[in-house]
Amino acid sequence: MSVEAATARETTAPEPRIGRSWHVLIPPLCYLAVGVAMVVYTQLVPLDGIERGALNLPFIIRRTWEHIQLVFFSTILVLAVALPVGILLTRGALRRVTPFVLALVNVGQATPAVGLVVLLAVLFQIGFWTAVAALFAYSLLPTLRNTMVGLEQVDPRLVDAGRGIGMSAARVLFKVELPMAVPIILSGVRTTLVLNVGTAGIAAFIGSGGLGDLITAGVSTQRNLVLITGCVLIAVLALIIDWLGGLAQRLLAPKGLS
Structure with missing residues (x-):
């Protein structure tokens, strides 16, 4: 009976995995369907001259790509700063x-996003990298704070055990502490990504492109369809990136913690 039970388990094991994989893919497919439906609708309905200029397909694709670039570069900058600084702030005398440091970082988070973008544009210059810098300052806190919290919540007995078997402090950090902190760190990165997607819409105020151009064009020309299209596409992009962040959080977490 035990052999039959084991065989039955082996035969049925792949089916739940396949079911779960399809279940995981349903949300992003729904989000994409909403975004595609919105774009298709704008290409089929009668438009006036202003709406045609703002809603032609190449323009939408270009603005979407610019939005993704803003999010990508600002998030890479956050990771390059928040992860090492977060680690250092949990070490010894630092x-x-x-x-x-947290008070300084909180300034960026507490400052209104529009004010921060415009202030940096006044101090430096209007353009893509000024918007990236503003997004970086605005979204640094979640990843930095979660890196620190993730490392601080590691059981000290595990750290002591690693040191007790002769591991160096660096080896304990990379082999014990960081793997245990990965779920919390990734949760902060996920929050940073979603913040950046929403805030990147403000980059249009300083000529940095992105889907915010549709929102500003819709408001300034009083074209509701242009405005709604920009809002819907930003929301869809945020939902898809949040889903990707959740997927990474599950896949990269240590086996016993996922």
Whole structure:
């Protein structure tokens, strides 16, 4: 009976995995369907001259790509700063400066996004990289804070055990602490991504492109269809990126924690 049970388990094992994989793909497919339906609708309904200029397909694709670039580069910058700084602030004497660093980072988070973008444009210049810098300052806190929290919640007994078997501090960090902190760190990265997608719409105020151009064009010309299209596409992009972040969070988490 035990052999038959084992054989039955082996034969039925792939089916749940396939079912789960299709279940996971349903949300992004629904999001994509909404975005595609919105774009198709704008190409089929009668439009006036202003609407045609803002809703032609090449223009929408170009603005979507610019939006993705803004999110990508600002998030890469956040990761390049937040991860090493978060690790350093949980090490030894550097813990003392943690309140000052968090207070500084909180300034970027507390400043209204529009004000931050415009302020940087005034101080430096209008353009793509100014918008990236503003997005970086605005979304740095979640990843930095979660990196610190993830490392601080690792059981000290695991760290002591690693040191007890002769592992160096660096080896304990990379083999014990960071793997255990991955779920919480990825949760912060996911929050940063969604923040950047929404806030990148404001980049249009300083001529940095993105889907915010549709929103500003819709408001300034009083064309509701242009405005709604921009809002829907930003929402769809945020939902898809949030789904990708959740998928990465499940796949990259240590086996026992996923």
